Amino acid sequence: MNNIKTTFSIKDLENLSGIKAHTIRIWEKRYNLLEPERTETNIRYYNLASLQKLLNVSFLNNNGYKISKIAKLKRENIPLLVKEISEKSDSKENTINAFKLSMLNFDQALFYNTYESLAKEKSFKDIFYNIFIPLLSEIGMLWQTDSITPAHEHFITTLIRQKILVSTELYQSKKTNISNKTFVLYLPDNEVHELGLMYINYEIISKGYHSIFLGQSVPIDSLIDILTYYDDITFISYFTVKPEKDELLNYINEFNEKILLKGNSDFWLLGKQLEYINTGKLPNNITTYKTIESLVKKL
Structure with missing residues (x-):
């Protein structure tokens, strides 16, 4: 049985977000963006909520929001702002981050909503080559570094498999x-x-x-x-x-x-x-x- 990973090292956070561990520590001290917990031997670790917040913060930062401004936002408003931006943006990076968030949260609705927004503007072929292949490559690296669990990988690949099957059936008929x-x-x-x-x-x-x-x-x-x-x-x-x-x-x-x-x-x-x-x-x-x-x- 797969155990869902709920605690992460700072190296996991670096792998998943693309933000250097040194920068994460600065954001913690200067802006109190994250509050790590510590083991009995004083080793810092993070829960799933912290990882989700960091991914959202990274998303906003990549879209022009300064860390000082993000830090002033209420915690519950950060994912809402991310959703608003991702729905309006056509950025490949933003889209891949949205799919990663859906994987980490086991959020099927976010996956489907992100995909439907893409499908309004792009063909399935474009989505597969430009979004799914880079996403799967990144997920493979995350899995190899033990930053995500097999359950996360199975979740996202099953949803992608569904989209391939649906697109194939349209031509089989x-x-x-x-x-x-x-x-x-x-x-x-x-x-x-x-x-x-x-x-x-x-x-x-x-x-x-x-x-x-x-x-x-x-x-x-x-x-x-x-x-x-x-x-x-x-x-x-x-x-x-x-x-x-x-x-x-x-x-x-x-x-x-x-x-x-x-x-x-x-x-x-x-x-x-x-x-x-x-x-x-x-x-x-x-x-x-x-x-x-x-x-x-x-x-």
């Missing part, structure tokens, strides 16, 4: 196949990071191609039967944490022997794990991509 090519999208065993693959599925379907989305943790042997149904298949997978770097070449060789050598198929790959192999020595029908955008351009 049209049922237009512009060629005989079929794309099969899957993640290898024990790989569960599927948001990138889900977005690629959205792009494929929006362009009128036939797509089969299999999702997380699919064994290679489970893909063999698909070869009997379609003649022209491009398999796409995303290696974020799996296979392990020591298993990568064995996995690719097994895929080549069991799938690619038995039919007219191609294999497109993305993901951080590809850093551990020499992609230049892969078979001709295996193509690697550094970004989702570069893959989409090949569709």
Whole structure:
């Protein structure tokens, strides 16, 4: 079971807000913006309310409000002012901060309101590339530094997943196949990071191609039967944490022997794990991509 993180070190606050620990201490002493608690060994720590306040203060400061003026605001008026500004602003930074606040507060309403404001002005593609990808990258760093819990990450990724699904369904209902090519999208065993693959599925379907989305943790042997149904298949997978770097070449060789050598198929790959192999020595029908955008351009 995930335990919700409710106490934070000053280093956590620095990671989450982007404000240096030295500056946070100055704001505490000079303006009494935060009131840290202390452990029995006199180590400073902060509760969730302090973190939320600091993020709001950072938001206002980035929008031209001086710290001296923010410090004079009533505590309950600070989030109201943040909400007012975020609704009027088109700033990428402001939008990402709003999504971060929704994650930290487990606030679905803030997520939906922020997204709806974006959707009035931007396409889903713009939102994904310019907002969600930077947001997810930042969340990944926060998770790695233990500044947020898995519960926070699951909360925000589930909401983003919903938006991808809704956008995909809008095109699936049209049922237009512009060629005989079929794309099969899957993640290898024990790989569960599927948001990138889900977005690629959205792009494929929006362009009128036939797509089969299999999702997380699919064994290679489970893909063999698909070869009997379609003649022209491009398999796409995303290696974020799996296979392990020591298993990568064995996995690719097994895929080549069991799938690619038995039919007219191609294999497109993305993901951080590809850093551990020499992609230049892969078979001709295996193509690697550094970004989702570069893959989409090949569709």
